[in-house]
Amino acid sequence: VSSDTPAGEKGPAGKKAPAGEKGPAGKKAPAGKTTPAAKKTPSSKDSASARNARERARQREEQALRRRRDRRIIIAVAVALVVLIGGGIAFQAWRTSRAPSATPSTPAVIGAPATITSGKPIMLGNSDAPVTIRLYEDFHCPHCADFEEEFGATITAAQDAGTVQVALYPMSFIDQGSATAANAMACAAEAGFGQAYYTGLFANHTLQWSAAQLNSLADQVTGGKTPASFSTCVDQGKHADWVSSINSAADQAGVTGTPTMFIQDKPVDIPNLTVDQLNQLIASAAK
Amino acid sequence: VTAPAEDAAPESGSLRRTRFEQVAPWISTVVRLALGAVLLVAGGLKVIDPQTSVQAVKAYELLPAGLARLVGWGLPFVEIGIGLLLILGLLTRTAAIAAGALMVAFIAAVASAAARGLSIDCGCFGGGGAVAPGQTAYGAEIARDVGLLLAALWLAWQPRSRFALDHDEIEENDE
Numbered sequence: 425v426s427s428d429t430p431a432g433e434k435g436p437a438g439k440k441a442p443a444g445e446k447g448p449a450g451k452k453a454p455a456g457k458t459t460p461a462a463k464k465t466p467s468s469k470d471s472a473s474a475r476n477a478r479e480r481a482r483q484r485e486e487q488a489l490r491r492r493r494d495r496r497i498i499i500a501v502a503v504a505l506v507v508l509i510g511g512g513i514a515f516q517a518w519r520t521s522r523a524p525s526a527t528p529s530t531p532a533v534i535g536a537p538a539t540i541t542s543g544k545p546i547m548l549g550n551s552d553a554p555v556t557i558r559l560y561e562d563f564h565c566p567h568c569a570d571f572e573e574e575f576g577a578t579i580t581a582a583q584d585a586g587t588v589q590v591a592l593y594p595m596s597f598i599d600q601g602s603a604t605a606a607n608a609m610a611c612a613a614e615a616g617f618g619q620a621y622y623t624g625l626f627a628n629h630t631l632q633w634s635a636a637q638l639n640s641l642a643d644q645v646t647g648g649k650t651p652a653s654f655s656t657c658v659d660q661g662k663h664a665d666w667v668s669s670i671n672s673a674a675d676q677a678g679v680t681g682t683p684t685m686f687i688q689d690k691p692v693d694i695p696n697l698t699v700d701q702l703n704q705l706i707a708s709a710a711k
Numbered sequence: 712v713t714a715p716a717e718d719a720a721p722e723s724g725s726l727r728r729t730r731f732e733q734v735a736p737w738i739s740t741v742v743r744l745a746l747g748a749v750l751l752v753a754g755g756l757k758v759i760d761p762q763t764s765v766q767a768v769k770a771y772e773l774l775p776a777g778l779a780r781l782v783g784w785g786l787p788f789v790e791i792g793i794g795l796l797l798i799l800g801l802l803t804r805t806a807a808i809a810a811g812a813l814m815v816a817f818i819a820a821v822a823s824a825a826a827r828g829l830s831i832d833c834g835c836f837g838g839g840g841a842v843a844p845g846q847t848a849y850g851a852e853i854a855r856d857v858g859l860l861l862a863a864l865w866l867a868w869q870p871r872s873r874f875a876l877d878h879d880e881i882e883e884n885d886e
Contacts, residue, residue, distance in 0.1 A: 497801070497802070498802065498805075501796065501801060501802055504792075505792045508788050508791065508792050509785050509788045509789055509792060511788075512758070512784065512785060512787070512788030512791075513781065513784045513785045513788070516758075516761035516764075516783075516784035517784065519761055520761055520762060564762055564763075564766070566760055566762075566763045566837075566838065597841070598766055598840065599762075599765075599766055599769070601762070629762065630760060630761060630762050631762075632762065680843050681842075681843060
């Protein structure tokens with residue numbers, strides 16, 4: 425079809441010899457045949473390719489728009505992740521280094537000082553109590569904190585009632601804070617507020633237990649009446665040897681994990697223990 | 712002749728969608744939500760107790776103390792972040808690749824602890840640290856992480872899913 429078009433155009437344009445007769449015929453014939461087709465085909469082609477071009481441009485634009493939107497989403501997500509993770513790390517750093525809290529609201533009464541003897545536990549409670557509970561705990565052991573949360577009040581009540589005295593072995597195998605807390609626990613017992621300090625240590629077990637935090641906890645526990653000897657004891661790590669002697673004592677007693685509890689030298693299955701059972705065990709041991 | 716063919720192409724393409732192409736997004740939906748939930752829970756349980764989380768990392772004896780602390784504090788939030796992206800179905804493929812990389816790292820760490828004869832809990836869902844020699848569960852821990860890795864690989868391969876914030880276009884651009 426397309427080859428006719430130039431011929432038809434050439435026909436009238438090319439002034440050849442038989443112009444008179446053939447000219448109009450030659451003009452007519454191709455014109456009549458080809459013009460409608462010629463007119464139709466290129467114009468429909470033009471519009472189709474124009475449509476295609478427009479379509480492609482539209483797609484390109486859409487794609488560019490999508491890409492820009494995707495980039496925005498990626499940037500937003502990346503920023504959110506950085507904020508989440510960075511903020512999270514900062515939050516955890518704050519949680520472990522802040523001052524202790526959640527201590528008993530009533531200041532502890534400073535009682536009789538306990539003596540700290542190498543390899544021997546800290547005794548908490550009435551020394552005439554008929555039942556002795558041996559407790560092996562690490563102040564940074566999460567299960568010990570759970571144990572304390574579940575059974576601490578029960579044991580403390582029995583101590584207050586004069587039924588139970590606790591022989592505490594503060595072990596220190598988890599980290600640096602376990603040892604500094606165990607040392608401070610000995611200092612507190614020596615200064616006469618061991619029981620309240622013990623509760624405070626577990627109530628704040630997420631802290632890393634720097635000297636400042638240990639001193640701050642003592643001030644909260646005693647209502648600001650901490651003897652000066654306590655902070656010296658904490659700052660100098662006075663009972664470091666005792667702390668390691670407790671680890672050895674626990675080893676010798678065959679204690680492999682914390683918390684471990686013996687009631688009158690009988691091991692207690694802590695994972696399956698309930699508060700009621702603990703009360704029964706104490707009651708039957710007291711008979 | 713070419714113009715109508717161009718118009719018809721996507722139609723016949725969608726008509727030719729296979730059974731796999733119809734089912735895959737639903738599988739991906741389940742995999743995405745499950746993997747996301749596991750990561751969210753694992754991260755959440757670790758966030759509660761930063762001291763324990765740091766201790767769990769230190770127990771592997773792979774990182775210096777400073778870095779172990781950073782990982783112990785930060786890793787739970789990484790898990791939460793990836794878990795949230797997966798649950799929302801946002802940047803699914805990228806999140807799945809990140810989750811897969813995390814699983815590879817976990818598997819390597821647990822395997823290395825086992826190979827070195829350490830007696831630790833993986834601390835995967837909180838807790839962690841030393842356990843009695845008979846109480847290790849390295850086999851089960853690695854098996855679980857391999858399962859999660861397979862889930863992540865599936866999602867990286869077939870990120871399109873239902874109930875996701877991602878539009879198909881995002882994934883097409885990724886391809």
